[in-house]
Amino acid sequence: MAGLRPGHPRRSTSWKIVDSGPLPVPLQAISVTIPLVRIDTVDLEFSTGLDVVTDPIGLRFDTEDDLLAFERAMSEFFWTENFEGAEHALDSAMDGHPSTFSEICRATPQTAVSIRGWDELYAQIESPSRKNYRCSAIEIDLSGHADREIAPGLIEPGFECSYFDDSMYPFSMAEHHEMLARCKAGCVPWQGGFFDIDYALTSEGLGRLYAAILGYPHRHWHPRVSSGEAVPRDFVSYTLACWFLYLRAHQAIWLKVSTRGLPQQVPVVVGQHDFGPDLLTVYMPEKVHDSRAATARIVAQGEAEARAFYDKMTEDEIRGLRERRDGIRRWPFFWNRKQRKLFVDYSMAHEKLILGANGLSPGRPTWKMSDQAFESLIARYRTARASRQSEV
Numbered sequence: 001m002a003g004l005r006p007g008h009p010r011r012s013t014s015w016k017i018v019d020s021g022p023l024p025v026p027l028q029a030i031s032v033t034i035p036l037v038r039i040d041t042v043d044l045e046f047s048t049g050l051d052v053v054t055d056p057i058g059l060r061f062d063t064e065d066d067l068l069a070f071e072r073a074m075s076e077f078f079w080t081e082n083f084e085g086a087e088h089a090l091d092s093a094m095d096g097h098p099s100t101f102s103e104i105c106r107a108t109p110q111t112a113v114s115i116r117g118w119d120e121l122y123a124q125i126e127s128p129s130r131k132n133y134r135c136s137a138i139e140i141d142l143s144g145h146a147d148r149e150i151a152p153g154l155i156e157p158g159f160e161c162s163y164f165d166d167s168m169y170p171f172s173m174a175e176h177h178e179m180l181a182r183c184k185a186g187c188v189p190w191q192g193g194f195f196d197i198d199y200a201l202t203s204e205g206l207g208r209l210y211a212a213i214l215g216y217p218h219r220h221w222h223p224r225v226s227s228g229e230a231v232p233r234d235f236v237s238y239t240l241a242c243w244f245l246y247l248r249a250h251q252a253i254w255l256k257v258s259t260r261g262l263p264q265q266v267p268v269v270v271g272q273h274d275f276g277p278d279l280l281t282v283y284m285p286e287k288v289h290d291s292r293a294a295t296a297r298i299v300a301q302g303e304a305e306a307r308a309f310y311d312k313m314t315e316d317e318i319r320g321l322r323e324r325r326d327g328i329r330r331w332p333f334f335w336n337r338k339q340r341k342l343f344v345d346y347s348m349a350h351e352k353l354i355l356g357a358n359g360l361s362p363g364r365p366t367w368k369m370s371d372q373a374f375e376s377l378i379a380r381y382r383t384a385r386a387s388r389q390s391e392v
Contacts, residue, residue, distance in 0.1 A: 059093055059096065059097065059236050060231060060236065061223060061231060061235060061236055061239060062223060062230075062231045063223050064222075064223045064224040066223075067222070067223055067239070070239070071277050071278065071279075073089075074086065074089070074090075074243050074279075075184075075279055075281075077089065078246070078250055078279060078281045079180060079183070079184060079281050081254065081283070083247060083250065083251050083254070086243075086247050087247060090105070090240055090243060090244050090247065091106075093236075093240050094106070094237070094240055097234075097236050097237045097240065098237075099234050099237035100212060100237075101209075101212060101213075101234065101237040101238060101240065101241035102237060102240070102241075104208055104209050104212050104241070105209065105240070105241055105244040107208075108205065108206070108208070108209055108244075108248060110248060110251050110252075112205040113203065113204065113205035113206055113248045113249070113251070113252050114203070114204045114205060114252055115159075115201050115202070115203055115204070115249075115252045115253060115256060116201065116202050116203075116204060117200045117201040117202050118201070118256060118260070119291060119294040119295075119298060120198075120200040120201075120298060121138070121161055121200040121201060122262065122263050122289065122291035122294065122295060123291070123294065123295040123298040123299055123302075124161070124163060124196065124198060124200060125138065125163065125262065125263050125264060125266070126263045126264065126291070126292075126295055127295070127299060133163075133165050133195045133196075134165055135163050135164070135165065135264065135266060136164060136165050136166050136171040136172045136266055137163075137164040137169075137171035137190070137266050137267045137268075137269065138161060138162065138163055138164070138262075138266060138267075138268055138269070139160075139161070139162040139164065139190075139194070139268075139269040139270070139271065140159050140160075140161055140201060140253060140268065140269070140270050140271075141159060141160045141161075141162070141270070141271045141272055141273040141275070142157055142158075142159060142245075142246070142249055142271075142272040142273070142275045142276070143157075143158055143159060143160040143272070143273045143274065143275055144157075144273070144274040144275050145158075145160065145273065145274060146158025146159055146160055146199045148202055150207055151207075153211060154207045154208070154211055155207060155210055155211060155214065156202065156203050156204065156206055156207045156210065157203055157206055157210045157245070157249070157275070158199055158201075158202055158203070159199065159200075159201040159202070159203070160197060160198075160199065160273055161197065161198050161199065161200045161201055162194035162196075162197045163194055163195055163196045163197070164190055164193060164194050164195065165195055167193065167195075168189060168190040168193030169188070169189045169190040169193070171190075171266065171267055174267075176267070176282065176284050179267055179269070179282045180281065180282055183269070183271075183280040183281050183282055186278060186280070188269075188280065190269075203249065203252070205248075206245060206248060206249065209241060209244070209245055209248075210245065212241065213238065213241055213242060213245065213276075216234070216238045217232075218232035218233075218235055218238070219238060221235060239277070242276040242277055243277065245276075246272075246276070246277075246279055249270075250270060250281075253268070253270055253283070254283055257283050257285045258283070258285065258286070258287070259287070260287065260289050261285045261286070261287025261288050261289040262285045262287075262288070262289060263288065263289060263290075263291050263292075263295070264288065265284075265285055265286070265288060266285075267282050267283070267284055268282065268283045268284070268285060269281070269282045270282070270283065307389065310385075310389055314381075314382060314385045314386075317354055317381075318378055318381065318382070320350075321351065321366060321378070324343075324347040324350070324351075324366075324367075325347075325366045325367045325369075325374065327343070327347075328340075328343065328344055328347060328367040329367050331343070344365075344367070347365070347366075347367070348365050351365065351366055355377075355381065358381060358384040358385060358388065359384055360377070360380060360381060360384055362377055
């Protein structure tokens, strides 16, 4: 691969990854030259055997090609699970672009970042209450829709956790390299095809970095839509910080998946949704974690909470029936007749809707019933709701 895409012109600046010895597949015999920054003789030795030769001062991102080339080069580290290489590359680049972002990044070691909620995610994977779906893959996306404020001005990034069966893509039969190739292509056939989604996982330790990223005034700038404009101040540092946050999040996910495992050996796709630069990869857990006890506890707790919420809905509706009935009975028929008629019509329509949905017919409006007949109707409504609870 001599560049980011066929026909891409060579320039005097480039990001280069060269082969320095035998490597495990798929890193063996790799020779990559991606146009980006000027080549110098600065060597960083990675545990994988790869040497990265780069001049970080040359990073500018003033064209879309330069930014895409950098993103592609960084993505390679994630696709090959070379987190050490990614950290060395980012650290080198931050040397050439010192800023508040780099200070925060260097004050955020891997050991300071963790992800909580794994038992809840495990319970969702193997939930016994799911009759029609068998989870065959999960996707964990850093998401701007799942932020969690832990203190004023301090927000931890959240995750959307999506659960898939084989209806959109044969995860159960697919090999790791096949799914990874789909991720690299940037268009996956399972997009949006989940059977359930939640926010089971939450992060710890990324709040300060995330706050700095959110506070950057030019975070929506992009050379594709800002052609001819000068690159905003600290945009390179901001971009490095985004990838550093990705690195810490992926490290935390990969560490848990590889050391603890999952209840089932299902692929773990990791990406982002309305968050930052495009990145999608897939990790394969090799261990199976016995989470049956935790799952039983979480499922029982969830069922109890669902019953309580259902019962509250029933009582809220009963209170509404009482209030509307009393309001009509206390409203003199000669006072604001038009408004009274509107209220009566609304109340009768509402009664017909909620009672009919539970197989009941009042026969006559509740405000015309005796107190005894009304209380009998309320008792029947409670019974009907209770009998339907298991169906909901």
